[in-house]
Amino acid sequence: MGQGDRVVGQGDQAVGEVDRAVGEADQAVGGAGASSGPVAAPGRHTAVVVADRFDRITWRDTYVQSAGLRELAEELTDLHDHATDLLTDAFLAAYKARPRVRERADMDPSRLVDHLIVTSLMESPAFAELHRETAGDPYAAAMAVLAQAPALRRMLEGTRDAGERAEAARKARQAADDAATAADEALRQAADGDGTAPSPAADAVRQAADAVRQTAEAAERADAAARQGARDAAPSLAAAAPGVRAAARNATATAAGAAREEAALMRAWGVGPGELERMPFDRRARLAERLRTGRLARWADLIGRFRQMADGERARKVENATGELVGVTLGDDLSRVIPSELANLGLPALRAVFAARYAAGELMLYDSQGEQTTGKGAVIACVDTSHSMYEAGPGGITREAWAKACALALLDQARHAGRDFVGILFSAADKLQVFRFPAGEPAGTAQVLDFAETFLGGGTSYQRPLTAARELLEEEFDDAARARGDIVMITDDDCGVTEDWMRGWNEAKHRLGFRVFGVAVGAPRVAEADSVLDALCDNLRCVEDLTDVHAAADLFRLI
16 A cells, blocks of 8 residues: 555544544533523623613613612622622612513523512512602602611622522533533534545544544533532522511612602602703702701691691682671672572562661672682781791601691792792891892792791890891882782790881881781790780781691691
8 A cells, every 4th residue: 555545544543533533422412411400591681671772871871870789789799799789680670660671590690689589679568658659750760779787788698599599500500611612613523524635634533533522521511510400409409588678678678668758758848740851860869868968857747737738728718709608697789688688589578678777778698708818919928937937746756847737828828829939037136037038039948948947046136037028018019019018927936026116117117018917836926915026917817736737727828
């Protein structure tokens, strides 16, 4: 046999070895690719909540704006390699109008912990209540995630073992996929041989066959490891599930309570949903923090009840019309004649009597009490902020809290009627602060909060705030020819005024036509018949039960 024949024979033998190796590799690679159970095959999902790219843009924007979310993600990374993905799913579950989660079997094994946590949160009884406050609102959804932070930590700690096993399964699956890809490449390269190579080439083919076998064996080992990892993770995940569900129930209840309280705070302070939607994230976060920690934060419910009461009283108010029936009187108004008088017209003998009584104005008529015509000028609330206003009454409500809540409701009243509002905070003669809210300009939330939270302290002087109120009404009359303003004096103390000042006050009151309403808060003596406040006011009442917002209800029908 010649040298060429021996080379060809060696090439044929090498090709045969390659063919056998290819067959074995095909079988091995096929086995490695046929994963079963929870082990992730290529294309398994890493996101629990189904979302489109717009939802994910919203999440990214919110994440960039929220330092709290970024800090939480960094903190949870010590417990979970995919903490940011978990927070993304928790956010989208709260934000999307109809959140939908993927099936567990469709998830990558490394995200099975995420799937358990997110589904537990969404299946909690309080989730529906939470979702009503957060759906479509990125800020509220982010705050819900942050409110759930302690529970998320506990859940990740409870699933740490399961998470590590699931992550090991993911890495093993990735190794199996990489080995299968390498085996495919070795098969392709081996299949490129044509069986006519000289001896050195034949040796290379044999080496390729060895590489194919080794790669296929590696793929098979990696696949076995992935399957074992998935089997190891499943019991750990099942064992952690009850604790996760219990923590999720507490988390959603806590988050729902926080969302409800913040929404109530915003409503109480008159911040509407439209304004919140337009407000940048960081500004809204600062506003919420200020509302939660401000002087009157604990009285948000009182403020809300005051504003709700004022709304109801406005609905009852009727101007220049017949009001509530209160009895029977005499007169000649045929529109209010009682039925027994009209019966006289049915008897010819009594018609002359009816005509005589009509001429004399002695017909029996229904008597009604209508509402007084409201003012047109500015509404001015003079609120006492002396030290005694710190005192608390029934329910622990301070005199200051009641007075400020009433003043904020008067601000709403003025804006509803298209009237200017001025808040004057006073105490001693040298302490006064004026907050103006023109009817034609929006009442900024920051300015409203400044008015509500300012407290001057010190003693009490009537002359200084009332003089400031009179001068404001005079300025309005001179500039816009508007008269008939309303001044509401809210105080818990009595103090004197000079005769000269009182004379000028009465002259201005007659000229400008303004009315003065007085409210003595928690101090009955201030509203006694011989008090200075009684002499100053057209309408005066005392409020002792500071839990009762209806004690001032008639103010909102008359002003």
